[in-house]
Amino acid sequence: MPPFSTDAPPAVGARTPWERLPGRVHDAVAAMLGGAVATATTQRGGFSPGVAARVGTADGRRAFVKAVSTEANADAPGMHRAEARHAAALPARVAAPRLLGSYDDGTWVVLVFEDVPGHQPHVPWRADELGRVLSAVHDLAGTLTPSPVDAPPVAVRLAxxxxxxxxxxxxxxTRGLDPWVAHHLPRLAELSAPWAEHAAGDTLTHGDLRADNILLTADGGVIFVDWPHASLAAPWFDLLTMLPCVRAQGGPAPEEVFTSHPLGRDADPAGVTAVLAALAGYFVEHARRPPPPGLPTVRAFQYAQGVAALGWLRTRLAQRPVPGLA
Structure with missing residues (x-):
């Protein structure tokens, strides 16, 4: 099917090649795989500044390796540690790669996953692939309600x-802000203030659904990768936070997708608007910050998502007026 148009820049970080990992990390991965790595192919996509590689041993065993150090980015090792905890606890029924093992020496944090054959959705998004992913997001929420994993509430993670x-x-x-945003900033702050009570729930949510965190398999399956941001939230939270990115990467207008989706159809409209307002504020404010080490394109990517989230918010406000936000 034909793709939609696209505006967002590619989601890419400054990847570290497998060959530049210290010998002790190579040895740790070899111990987990039962043999030294003979081949390694760096994977594109995603914002990690570390290693992301499909590897293979001489006897044919394959895996996907993620590794990062405090030198590359001070925050990234903590995210890998969180992902290790969440991935290890996910039940086998969840559409996510199995964690084979991890290594942490205080500087380097390494995660070794099963290698899942598949490809990321095409960007710009294709209608058939988006439909497949939207169906899988519904199934994921059903599988993870109530949460089988101990994770922080979304109000804590995103406070x-x-x-x-x-x-x-x-x-x-406010310099450089969109004029509508600058004019309505106090009301946007007020509108988004109660987001946490509306986003609360007992569903384990992924928290960062984007094309580069999704694999489509040859048998029609959808696999969700990269779980450091998992938290407890409303079952529609992943759908809502995903759609501005989909829009920025060539997908359809979010409002129709959300309100026609089983997870969004029955969500409280005022609560959805409050959470969407908070999400838009996240993207707009973060896009104005300097880029973090090793992530040169993340701010432009957040800017594109902010534009999409604001467009969606204004659509909702036109349909459901809020005083002072015309």
């Missing part, structure tokens, strides 16, 4: 991130 409008309002940093 700082979803305060973007409030932070900009307090700092007065």
């Amino acid at each position: 700082d991130g979803f305060s973007g409008w409030q932070r900009m309002l307090a700092s007065g940093a």
Whole structure:
């Protein structure tokens, strides 16, 4: 089927080649695989500044290896540690790669997963692949409600991130903002303030669904990878946070997709708008920050998602007016 148009830049980080890993890391991976790595192919896509490689041993065993050090990015090792905890706890019925093992020496954190043959959805998004993923997102929420994993509530995980409008309002940093946003900043802060109570739930959510965190398999399956941001939230939270990225990468307008989807159809409209407002504030405020080490394109990617989230928010506000946000 024909693709939609696209505006977002590619989701890419500054990947570290497998060959540049220290010998102790090579040895740790070899111990987990039962043999030294003979081949390694770096994978494109995603924002990690570390290693992301499909590897193989001489006897044919294959795996996917993620590794990062504190030198590449101070925050990334903590994310890998969180992913290791979540991935190890996910039941086998979840559409996610199995964790084979991990290594952590305080500087390098390494995760070794089963290698899942498949490809990322095409960008710009194709209608058939998007339909396949949207169906899988519904199934994922059903599988993970109630959560089988101990994870933080979304209100804890995103307490700082979803305060973007409030932070900009307090700092007065409005230079360069979209004129509509600058004019309505106090109301946007007010509208988004109760987001946490609306986003609360007992579903384990992925928290970062994008094309580069999804694999489509030859048998029609959909596999969700990269779980460091997992948290407890409403069953529709993943759908909502995913759709601005889909739109920025050539997908359809989010409102129709969300309201026609089984997870979004019965969600409280006012609650959805509050959470969407907080998400838009997250993207807009983060896009104005300097890029973190090893992630040169992340701010442009967040900017594109912010534009999409704001467009969606204004569509909802036109359909369901809120005083002071015309």
